[in-house]
Amino acid sequence: MSDQIKITAEQRTEFGKGAARRIRRTDKIPAVLYGRGTEPEHLTLPGHATMMALKIQNAVLTLDVEGEERLALAKDVQRDPIKRTIEHVDLVLIKKGERVVVDIAIHVEGDAAPDTFVNLEYPHISVETEATHIPESFTVSVEGKEPGFQILAGGVELPEGVTLVTDPEELIVHVSKSISEEALEAELAEAEAEAGIEHEESDEEAAAEGEGEAAVEGGDEDKSEE
Incomplete structure (x- = not known):
């Protein structure tokens, strides 16, 4: 409290x-x-x-x-x-005994199933409670939960005397399947291509491309000498 x-x-x-x-x-x-x-x-x-x-x-x-x-x-x-x-x-x-509406933080505990990612979609919920007995936080568990698991505001366990003000259907926590770095980069590249975003060539890419062209030219010269 x-x-x-x-x-x-x-x-x-x-x-x-x-x-x-x-x-x-x-x-x-x-x-x-x-x-x-x-x-x-x-x-x-x-x-x-x-x-x-x-x-x-x-x-x-x-x-x-x-x-x-x-x-x-x-x-x-x-x-x-x-x-x-x-x-x-x-x-x-x-005043003592008076009820107030306050935002209370959500803490997530536990480890979800392997190869998953836990998204805290909404870090707090609004509740009505007695002014001198305000909860410090609410804890929800994702221990062992598989992709697709969700916790809505209405599913957060509240102490006696505390009433939920946030929409009960508000998504608080969602467990999703983790994505590899390669897949994430591919999705990002695809999204940028669809949006017409073009990146300037970096110095490293330009240098690598130059080395490649030099190697090709060197190979052609060797053949001509033969």
């Missing part, structure tokens, strides 16, 4: 890009806490503690805001595209 992590947050009164940059320079993160029927609350979160907490999917955060505790889930985390540092967090207020 989901972890509950306590974080000390501060209320903030400065907004805008300039204020956000100043907050981040102090190793803190600007955030907004949204709740039903309440005004959004603008907060500042500790940088390192928040980063560590959000490594856990669907972690329930216990926010200590000036001595008052609030339970929250991170709904949107904005990261720097290069550094991957957290730049802003949108949080949603939750």
Whole structure:
């Protein structure tokens, strides 16, 4: 089940890009806490503690805001595209006993039959569950499964109290027959030919072709000398 992590947050009164940059320079993160029927609350979160907490999917955060505790889930985390540092967090207020819809990761275990390939078509499913009892992940097994074996969303085993939101017919895992490298290259070449794609001759291919032509010319010269 989901972890509950306590974080000390501060209320903030400065907004805008300039204020956000100043907050981040102090190793803190600007955030907004949204709740039903309440005004959004603008907060500042500790940088390192928040980063560590959000490594856990669907972690329930216990926010200590000036001595008052609030339970929250991170709904949107904005990261720097290069550094991957957290730049802003949108949080949603939750209550014990309340049900929420969240995405849960799918983990595949076991070894399928020889000469097969396991495709994880959909890495997570959406479920409705109690806010303070969110599963960490769901595990499905492909042990010994032959080509053609499939697991649909409706076939994923869910704990009591957890309801599937994803379409039950959504394909999650598919076991297919593995393809050799030669067959894969042949299929790719055929597809490229049908699409009219032509590749420029590589330096290695040009050099090999030149050597071949030189060898042929050399052979013709030898014959003429005879």
